[in-house]
Amino acid sequence: MGKHLSDNGYSRVTLRMGRYARKVSTGPAFKRLPRAVREQQMLDSAVRVFSRRGYHGASMDEIAEVAGISKPMVYAYLGTKEELFVACLHRESTRMMEAIAGAAAPDLPADERLWRGLRAFFGFVGAHRDGWAVLYRQARAEQPFARELTAMRARLVEVVAGMLDHALRAEGREVAGTELEVVAYALVGASESLADWLADHPEADPEKTATRMMNVAWLGAAQLLLGITWHPPEP
Amino acid sequence: MGKHLSDNGYSRVTLRMGRYARKVSTGPAFKRLPRAVREQQMLDSAVRVFSRRGYHGASMDEIAEVAGISKPMVYAYLGTKEELFVACLHRESTRMMEAIAGAAAPDLPADERLWRGLRAFFGFVGAHRDGWAVLYRQARAEQPFARELTAMRARLVEVVAGMLDHALRAEGREVAGTELEVVAYALVGASESLADWLADHPEADPEKTATRMMNVAWLGAAQLLLGITWHPPEP
Amino acid sequence: MGKHLSDNGYSRVTLRMGRYARKVSTGPAFKRLPRAVREQQMLDSAVRVFSRRGYHGASMDEIAEVAGISKPMVYAYLGTKEELFVACLHRESTRMMEAIAGAAAPDLPADERLWRGLRAFFGFVGAHRDGWAVLYRQARAEQPFARELTAMRARLVEVVAGMLDHALRAEGREVAGTELEVVAYALVGASESLADWLADHPEADPEKTATRMMNVAWLGAAQLLLGITWHPPEP
């Protein structure tokens, strides 16, 4: 039962009998930390627990315990379970978007940008498999977080569509916004799927995965650039 | 709380007196139905409720109520909530696979097959938006169903990879199995994403969505057929 | 799950899915049996299931299944679960009392009678370990059956007390009824305990257990016959 003792350096031991733990703060340094630090501790724990157990499987009890803090503090600092989850989502997605944006500088040629973006993306997912699991897999399934998630995905789609558009214009071509978006949406979806797969395979290499996705994406996109399209056969 | 009165013709209502409920079977025709029929009713309700509320949000109580029977019958016939969900998954995924397989006859040319397969797929999703939500969105998020889901996705990937392989060989070319699979995986992922999007947009046209996906897929694949690949730049 | 298929020759197979079994009657001979026979089948099954699972652990479902009969029949023939249990109790205790009474003929000398009675008792327990478990262990714990049990024990006590009294009178001595009864009660209690032990040790030899009990009982009783008693020391 003592399965989730804090393994992150925060100090708090749990002697079990019944369900409520007999909690004992240990170690010399159990300081009153400034709020900001505590909040990060909590988010760290929350992300870890959410990704280990899923949104529903996670209990506020465990999150607090892993954070080395009492439950009321969690509520005081970060609010409801739902709010807490949103906070996690927020932090992680911001980090991810920053990683991608930082890598894919807007002044590079389109394929270079796409490649760097993908590499950053899969690199991030690979390095934060936990975060990704929270970010996407959970959020996708639970209505309350759909909005947050949709927003984030929209940003990605926009970035990708922008890239394509840029490349097309460079070629002197132009494609309807909707069409572009759908293609972008599909590419983002494909990336998500591969990211899922990456998160599930700890031994997999992010770089290689990025290369694979690049093949699919770029080659697919290239067609578009060449103005080739497919039409359904007449019935 | 009288939120989920049965809206499917099955008759069982919940009368409320103050805070409390009392279930009453109503209507003249409350026949004892044979097991097979009841099971389908239950699965229908379960699919609906699961997709409306999500796996965790769904309660066995509501499922039973919507099905127009008492909870114990659900347990008697279909077992645990988890088992029930798996049963839904099973039925829906079987139906879907059958729809696809029925459409994409193996003796057609590759692009024709792919197109028909996609059309069937999006057609199915569009027609069973409920089922799709159960099938994928929920299952992806909950560990216990991952296996079932993975298996199904694997079947899809296999089909797609087979298609590509077939087309390649017709062109006298050959590609390593792994590579094919990753491409297939990405395409399946892209389709899933568009399906998600379709499920969320009741007004969207399945046929058009299929066309879009076909563009991405076939054109991307076409490159592969031509032997064009992309490689990461030397650092 | 198919753990308790009937292993007593009655023919009924159970295909599981969900909780309700899909029951199928098999074999050529699934006759409509006369009531008396059916009742014995049921009691057999009930005794077995009760002793395997305990009164509460036993379910009417399982009892019916083991009996190879549908639940409503059990209710029709033997009534409520409680009544069914009492019926078991009754049958088993009657059998046991008959075994004992048959062995300990009243015209034998006291020690001979006691010995034969004990031998019969432990023999019976050893041969019907199931029955004993139902009879005593369960019944002792559940209030509703206390009366039945008490009655039966009373009969035993009476028999034993009678024996002692007879022996005493033969020696020209006499002891107050109450005293006799308490001694008898204690001896019965000791026997029950050893019976419990015997029921739990399948390899144990009833005859030897009887001998041991005889030693305790008869030697203890012998003192009584000699008029020796113990008194608490003056404070």
Add this chain to the structure above:
Amino acid sequence: MGKHLSDNGYSRVTLRMGRYARKVSTGPAFKRLPRAVREQQMLDSAVRVFSRRGYHGASMDEIAEVAGISKPMVYAYLGTKEELFVACLHRESTRMMEAIAGAAAPDLPADERLWRGLRAFFGFVGAHRDGWAVLYRQARAEQPFARELTAMRARLVEVVAGMLDHALRAEGREVAGTELEVVAYALVGASESLADWLADHPEADPEKTATRMMNVAWLGAAQLLLGITWHPPEP
């Protein structure tokens, strides 16, 4: 159904409106008590309820209500129903063993020790009829507790066997361990039976019951001391 209102001074009442209940904390003093205190309250209630209704008949709801707290606290502090029962068993049996051990000092002559031990035993049972009912009658019937119970009984048997052995050696005699143990087992069984009887007869006098048991035990044992044994007749 308002059958189990708290009758021990703890304050928590169940108000009924029609068929339904609403729990309300009453009284002016509804303090937050320290864990240790609450735990004892809970154990008190649990012992009482278990002995009144039996293990299965007892509901966690009632136990909580009688203890004057909410159900979750019971789970928080003492765990599952099963664990709770074991905790009761533990506390009561420890108390009892202490009572006995405290009375029967090892340096007394054997008969004196036996007498004091029995007096303490029946005294305890008489004073804690509730506890005894929990301790033995329930535990005997339910498999999960058999081990705990067996362990405790084994301790008793050991004590008694030790006593006998001691006395025998003082007489310069020696008896095989197994034989001693069986005799001890039987004596313990006899005591348990009388204890059962005592628990069922509120008016009965523990001291007198102890005397009676002493008669049976000591006199029976005395034979052993004299080297007299009984053998089955040759067939």
Add this chain to the structure above:
DNA sequence: TATGAATGAGAGTTCATTCAT
């Protein structure tokens, strides 16, 4: 600031028991 103590509400699951065929 920080926490132990406390709880309302509800979910899944099981069972004895009975109709209706």
Add this chain to the structure above:
DNA sequence: GATGAATGAACTCTCATTCAT
């Protein structure tokens, strides 16, 4: 006579959330 279908009623257990100290 026999059974599949059906259900009311509990019961255990968990969890997010909040006082009171």
